[in-house]
Amino acid sequence: MNFLLSELAARVGGEVQGDGGLRIERVAPLEEAGPAELSFFANPRYRAAFEASRAGAVVVEPGVAVPAGRTVLRVRNAYLAFARVSTLFHPPREPVPEIAPQAAVHPSAHVHPSAQVMPFACVGPGAEVGARTILFSGVVLGAEARVGDDCVLYANVNVRERCVVGHRCVLQPGVVIGADGFGFAFDPEGEEGSGPRHFKVPQAGNVVVEDDVEIGANSCVDRATLGSTVVGRGTKIDNLVQLGHNVRVGPLSILCAQVGVSGSTRLGQGVVLAGQVGLAGHLHVGDRATLLAQSGVMNDIPAGETWGGYPARPQRRWMRDEAMLRRLEELSKRVRALEKAGGTAREPEKE
Amino acid sequence: MNFLLSELAARVGGEVQGDGGLRIERVAPLEEAGPAELSFFANPRYRAAFEASRAGAVVVEPGVAVPAGRTVLRVRNAYLAFARVSTLFHPPREPVPEIAPQAAVHPSAHVHPSAQVMPFACVGPGAEVGARTILFSGVVLGAEARVGDDCVLYANVNVRERCVVGHRCVLQPGVVIGADGFGFAFDPEGEEGSGPRHFKVPQAGNVVVEDDVEIGANSCVDRATLGSTVVGRGTKIDNLVQLGHNVRVGPLSILCAQVGVSGSTRLGQGVVLAGQVGLAGHLHVGDRATLLAQSGVMNDIPAGETWGGYPARPQRRWMRDEAMLRRLEELSKRVRALEKAGGTAREPEKE
């Protein structure tokens, strides 16, 4: 498979500067690309690699300065354009319609004839698998779990009983949908006075993952105590993320790796949570709010705002606090000078 | 299945205010409950939902103000009462005694005849599975692993060789019990002078999970280097938690999601670790101590105290430090004013 560079430019609405007749056989990183390969440059950190690259052509934004003689494909939203070109060379996996003889599909389950079920996948009673969906080895669908059309569930994914996954979803390996939420009521007396215990609150709800969601490896979305935990349409979640019971994530949000969202917290639409962010329970994060990496959130976040820090506060406030902290030593010296000058000076401190 | 409201009140030692003859068919969240459903209200954040709810009845604490005409079940420790009522409607899963033909049970293993082993579960040589215990698909029990009575091991749980799980334990999907602890000795020379390496310290101990423990999805409890890593009776652990080798967690503790406890640290009884807390190794956390979310602990924590922050310090100290930090800008201005007034004023700073 290969494409003329001019053809690729036309498909993404860009413009070739240089040799449009170049035949592109692959996409490749700047350092590795050769003369028949297309690469991508945007982050200024990689300018040296861009300039040294042997790539036949490079996708760049309109404004980018380019060394003489280099062929580029100029296009607005270059990253999106590159992604679309790359998809031509790396189309999504097609299912091979088949239920492997070593799979275990309950007689009451409904697997669409165009779906693929690999060895050691297990589809429980009453579960449903949509058209062209692929279940890798070790996938386990609980009783009455439903997975829509055109999904990919990689190895060892578990969708527990009565949970629902929409269309065109991707669950990376090891994802757990619908584990019990973490709910216990402290019982100071225990059964027949047997002493204190944490009494399990039944987690009788489910999880609803809407269409076009992707969830990263070994991430966990807990089932609701009652009702549903919801991951909104088009939201993308990275690896090792934890969503507690009754969390609601709005559409088109981005949750980076190792984020944790405590029970009943609601995120709006287009929210961005950077890596390792933690949110307390019962909060509300407004539409398009951004939380910076590792921030620890104990308050509602207004729509559109960017917060960071631990405890989290508005980004500008956080930056100012950090700057002040850096000048504290100098401030301390100035106070000492004042004390000396004024005669309120105390015994010299030991430092 | 349904119950008279008065009957439910009697079971939990509460009192109906309103129509005790109401027939309750389900429990449901405030927003979704209808006239034959019982709901629950405690968190003041949800008062509006409480007042607008169409629930037939609502479980509340004795002191709570209730709108005229609303039927409530008043009871002390309302959350526990609600949990007990909910359990009537959602009893725990009963095992269906069977070893699935697609399971792999080693001939030397002992599986109690009342236990249930689902397809593609694997029970290793000499392993033991107690009465009424359920092993979901993809569970792997290593050689001589032992799981007690009335346990549920969800999909893809792994209990490695010689580890022990008590009675009435719940291991959510993907839990790993008994992976090797993270122990390497730096060897500057390597095998026959082949150069530096990290030499693996054998992790020859095991893990003991005592009775009535629940462990959340994809959490990991490492086996001890020598001896045992121990999770105490009645302790509840959330998702994606990491317990290092030789950690000892006392009974009735609560470890929230994404907590990490480094090797050889010991937690007392009734300890609470909020989400994403991290503890260094070889520490001791006293009975009933609480660590606030995301705190980073480098010291022993005395019994009964609440610490937070990074690095962690007593909560009151942390709160005071944060408050001071917020007033730093103003303090800086006051020092400037003093300098101007006194004549020690320096060149104006650039800000």
Next chain:
Amino acid sequence: MNFLLSELAARVGGEVQGDGGLRIERVAPLEEAGPAELSFFANPRYRAAFEASRAGAVVVEPGVAVPAGRTVLRVRNAYLAFARVSTLFHPPREPVPEIAPQAAVHPSAHVHPSAQVMPFACVGPGAEVGARTILFSGVVLGAEARVGDDCVLYANVNVRERCVVGHRCVLQPGVVIGADGFGFAFDPEGEEGSGPRHFKVPQAGNVVVEDDVEIGANSCVDRATLGSTVVGRGTKIDNLVQLGHNVRVGPLSILCAQVGVSGSTRLGQGVVLAGQVGLAGHLHVGDRATLLAQSGVMNDIPAGETWGGYPARPQRRWMRDEAMLRRLEELSKRVRALEKAGGTAREPEKE
């Protein structure tokens, strides 16, 4: 199996002080060891346990003070010596060459005849498994995945298509190698104007895990967008760690539990990341740099330096900032005193 203490001393280049003719049957922790057992003492926190121990002998560093009458094996790098002795008593698992009848090995896969493949392991088309390598139950190797010689892949490990694992690697249970990197390009218009979406950037690269690497339970190493994500020779990674796409970890590094490294960040040789550290993307961490627990890294880290804090800064700077913060209250009082003395005093603050 047992050894004379003098024999063990000779093997590790150490020296017996006391009874070299003692016959050692096991290694054991200080608290549990008996007269035929060898234990280990280094951390001064455990001196009381050392002094009270009933161990027949204890491995210690040359300088350590020893109670009269106690037999010790003195040796430099005592931890390494103890590890080597422990390995004599706990040699690594030997494979039992066999492909279990309940395993699924694709006809086009190559499994070395000395390898062991347990029930419900799945080896995909074109995949390769080296000599003496052990695949536990539930392991899934994708198409054309390659695993070298003398590896152990514990239960439910997934190595996705085209990823490569070197020789003598250990992957603890639930490890995911080669899940899709987290790459989406925002598309404000969507397909045929259907509205905004996050467009998936194909993750067409792979992961290369070099020789002698160990990766902890439920950790994830994402495949590269293009090219390879690399884990260098001899590096050791703990549980629940996340490495993003195109990350490169140099040889002999140590990554503790719950660390997260964002996409395209490169770590040098011998880097140490303590627990729960997070790194932003596109950074460079120099050789032998250390990052303290929970630090949040937004900058390149020079070789050999130790940084900590959130945001991360050089350790000494961080310690000074923390110390200043602790003295802020006192500083505030001194400013108040100056104001009173000077006559610039303002209205008394409410505290």
